[in-house]
Amino acid sequence: MKKRYWLWIVASLMLVLSACGEKSKEDVVQSLQKKLEEMSGYKTEATMTLKTGEEEQKYKIDVWHKKKDYYRVLLNNEQDEKNSQIILKNEDGVYVLTPALNKSFKFQSDWPNNSSQPYLYNSLVADVVKDQDASFETTETYYVFETKTNYQNSKNLPYQEIYFDKKSLTPVMVKVLDKDRKPLVEVEFSSFELNPKFSDDAFTTEKNMTSGALGVPVMADGVENEPTPFTVLYPEASVGNAELDQQKEVDMENGKRVILSFKGDKSYTLIQESWTSYPASATVPVEVSGEIVDLGFTMGALSGSTLEWSHEGMNFYLASEDLTKEEMIQVAQSVQGKVVK
Secondary structure (H helix, E strand, O other): OHHHHHHHHHHHHHHHHHHHOOOOHHHHHHHHHHHHHHOOEEEEEEEEEEOOOOOOEEEEEEEEEEOOOEEEEEEEOOOOHHHOEEEEEEOOEEEEEEHHHOEEEEEOOOOOOOOOOOOOHHHHHHHHHHOOOOEEEEOOOEEEEEEEOOOOOOOOOOEEEEEEEOOOOOEEEEEEEOOOOOEEEEEEEEEEEEOOOOOOOOOOHHHHOOHHHOOOOOOOOOOOOOOOOOOOOOOOOOOOOOEEEEEEEEEEOOEEEEEEEEEOOOOEEEEEEEEOOOOOOOOOOEEEOOEEEEOOOOEEEEEOOEEEEEEOOEEEEEEOOOOOHHHHHHHHHOOOOOOOO
C-alpha cells in the first residue's frame, strides 16, 4: 500500500515539473505583445488559399511592415498578373494599387486596424489579445489559439486558428473558419524576417506603381495591351429575388462594355469592362470616400451605393440603391470563375 502511495506521489511530482516547463496562455500572450513592441518591423512571405468557390484559388502574399503605420501588402495571383494588387499605407493615407492596369485608389481609412487581417502579424496578435475567451493549446512545435474574428463585411467567418512557432513566436499558419469550424481561408507563412532594412521610398506610391513592384510591365497611356478575352460573367448569388432583365453591349474606342440590369425585390446594375489600353491614372489616385473591401479574390472600393473591383484584367462596377453593404459584397464575390446565367 505504501509503495503505491509513493508511486502516486512521484507521478504527481513529475506531472507538476513537466507542466512548469510549458508557458501558460497568459505568458504566451504577454510574450507576443512584448515581441511586437520591441521589433522595428518585419518582412514575411505567405501563400493564401481560398476555398470559398468551386475551385481553390492560391495567392502569394508579401508583407512589409515598418513601425508604426507603414504597410505594404503585395497580393499576387500567379495565374492573373493583371490582377496583382498592392495595399499600401503611409503617412498620406491608405491605397489600393493595381500597377498593371494603372489603377490606384486612395482611402481615408483605419485599415488595417478596423478588421481582422490573417496575413498581418500585428492583426493576429491583436485578435488574440482582444478575445479573452480564446482557446489555447501547446503542441511540440506550436502555440495554437482559436479566436473570434472581426470581419466587418463577412459574418460567415467568425473564427480563426492561429499557429505560432514556439521558439520565434512568429505566425506559421492561420485557418479562418466558418460557423461549422470548416477552414475556408488558409494562410501559410514560408518566411519571416524581423527588423529588416527598408529603402527610403519603399512605402511610396510612386515606387510601388512602377513595373518593378510586381515584376510585370505597367501599361502607359495609349499603349496597346493584349486584350483580355471578353467572357461575360454573371453573379451566382441570388439576392432579393433579382433576375437578369436586360443585357446591353457597348463597343468603345479602346475596349468593350457590357451592362447587366437585374430586377427584383432588390434591383441592381452590374457593368463589366475590358480595355485594350489604360489611362495613365497612376500618378493621380482616385479619392474614395468609402472603404476597402476584401472580396477574397481581389480588393474592392466601396463608396455609397457603388462597389468597384478588377479581376482577370476586367473592371467591374456594381451599383444599387436597394442592396445593403453585405448584399453588395455577396453579389460581387459571386461574379467570378464559372459563367452562370
